[in-house]
Amino acid sequence: MTVSQVSRDGGTIAYEVHGAGPLVVLAHGMGENRAAFRHLAPLLVSAGYRVASVDVRGHGDSSPHWPTYAPAEVGGDLLAVVRALRGGPATLVGSSSSGAGVVFAAADAPDLVGGIVQISPFVSVPKPNPAMRAAQAAVLRSPRLFGLFHRTLFPCGRPADDAAYRKELVAKLRGRMDAVRGVVAPVDPHWTARAPEVRQPVLVLMGTKDPDFPDPGAEARAARRQFAVAEARMIADSGHYPHADQPDATAADLVEFLTATARA
Numbered sequence: 001m002t003v004s005q006v007s008r009d010g011g012t013i014a015y016e017v018h019g020a021g022p023l024v025v026l027a028h029g030m031g032e033n034r035a036a037f038r039h040l041a042p043l044l045v046s047a048g049y050r051v052a053s054v055d056v057r058g059h060g061d062s063s064p065h066w067p068t069y070a071p072a073e074v075g076g077d078l079l080a081v082v083r084a085l086r087g088g089p090a091t092l093v094g095s096s097s098s099g100a101g102v103v104f105a106a107a108d109a110p111d112l113v114g115g116i117v118q119i120s121p122f123v124s125v126p127k128p129n130p131a132m133r134a135a136q137a138a139v140l141r142s143p144r145l146f147g148l149f150h151r152t153l154f155p156c157g158r159p160a161d162d163a164a165y166r167k168e169l170v171a172k173l174r175g176r177m178d179a180v181r182g183v184v185a186p187v188d189p190h191w192t193a194r195a196p197e198v199r200q201p202v203l204v205l206m207g208t209k210d211p212d213f214p215d216p217g218a219e220a221r222a223a224r225r226q227f228a229v230a231e232a233r234m235i236a237d238s239g240h241y242p243h244a245d246q247p248d249a250t251a252a253d254l255v256e257f258l259t260a261t262a263r264a
Contacts, residue, residue, distance in 0.1 A: 003061055006077075006084045011063025013077045014055040019045030023087030024258065025078050026053045029096025029120070029241075031146050031180045033060030033172055035165060036095065040243040043251035049258065052081055056098060058179020060172060069182025071191055074101030075108060082112050089114030091258055096120050096240065097183045099223075100191035107197040115201040115261040117254065120210055120240050123222040125186050140181045143173035153240035155209050162244075195226035202230035203257040205250060207238030231257075 005012040015025075016034060024044055028036040034053035041051045055062040057077055058069055066073075078101060082090045091114055094102035099121030106113040139145045147170040154162070173180065206213075206220035213219040217234060224232040233253050235242035242250045 004084070005061075006080045008057070008073075008077055008080055010066045010068075011057065013057060013063075013080060014061035015052050015081050017050060017052045017085065018042070019048075019050045021048045021050050022258070023082065023085060023090035024049045024051050024254075025081055025087075025090050025092050026051065027056055027074070027078055027092070027094045027098035027101060028054075028059070029098055030183050031059070031150065031173060032095075032169060035060075035168070036241065037243055038161075038165070039159060039247035040251055040254075043247060044254065047251070047255045047258075050085075050087065052085060052087075054078060054081055056101075056179075056183060058176055058182060064176050065178060066182070069179055069185070070187045071097075071100035071183075072104045072108075072187075074098060074183065075104030075106075078102065078105050079109050079112055088112035091115045091117065091261060093117040093119065093254070094121070095243065096122070103191040103194050103198060106200050107194045110199065113200055115203070115257070116198065117203045117205065117257065118223055119205045119243060119250075120207065120212065121191075121204065121219075121223050122212075123192060123219055123226070125190070140184075141177050143170045143177065146170070146173060146177075146180065153211060154245055155211050155239045156207075156237045157245060159244055192226050196228065198227055199229070201257070201261050202227045203253070204230060204232040205235060205242055205253060206232065207235050207240060207242045207246070209238060210240045212240050 092102040099118035210216040220232040
């Protein structure tokens with residue numbers, strides 16, 4: 001495994017690349033790292049794509065502390081990776097909190113982005129009750145508690161290597177919880193304000209059992225409606241991370257989308 005770094009104002013962004021072909025850039029969600037795509041990336045490589053798995057700023061092997069973790073800057077980081085790899089137009093895939101970043105990237109640099117995929121995106125800012133707000137505050141300050149929370153996002157079953165992955169995830173979060181809080185902090189503009197500017201094809205993927213949403217199907221449709229050209233697909237028997245608990249089904253939908261995008 002070779003980890004590369006691209007410089008940005010405030011630090012460096014780590015990523016690793018596998019395969020050959022059209023470029024697909026994968027960006028994980030809050031608190032995770034590029035290993036979140038350890039089951040999906042090989043499937044995309046086998047399908048004929050060059051896959052760059054990125055450590056979002058503040059996470060994994062990227063620089064630990066940044067002045068901002070706003071999705072616009074995360075989108076800029078992904079574009080920096082595309083430029084470094086000379087791989088545009090690329091398809092950007094953003095999981096959970098990174099689903100916002102790919103929208104900014106597509107709107108800001110349509111020449112570098114041929115399409116985007118949002119996995120489990122948040123259309124509206126969650127409004128927890130006081131008890132839930134207190135629990136979230138604790139989770140967002142403790143790597144151990146975040147690890148316990150992360151486990152709950154797999155209501156339909158976890159990958160066989162999930163325990164080992166989570167142990168490493170918790171270790172990598174030590175001293176980095178400001179980044180975890182930062183990537184989900186409310187900012188203006190919200191990604192939905194930029195979505196109408198996105199003219200590239202968009203795919204929204206959502207697990208049918210995603211515990212982060214009262215109605216995952218409704219959330220997926222709400223995300224789809226933000227864009228000019230978009231479709232939403234549901235991954236059966238999947239939670240918040242379909243690329244981890246249902247990688248084959250997720251890869252099948254992604255490859256179909258990538259093939260159609262290439263034809264376009």
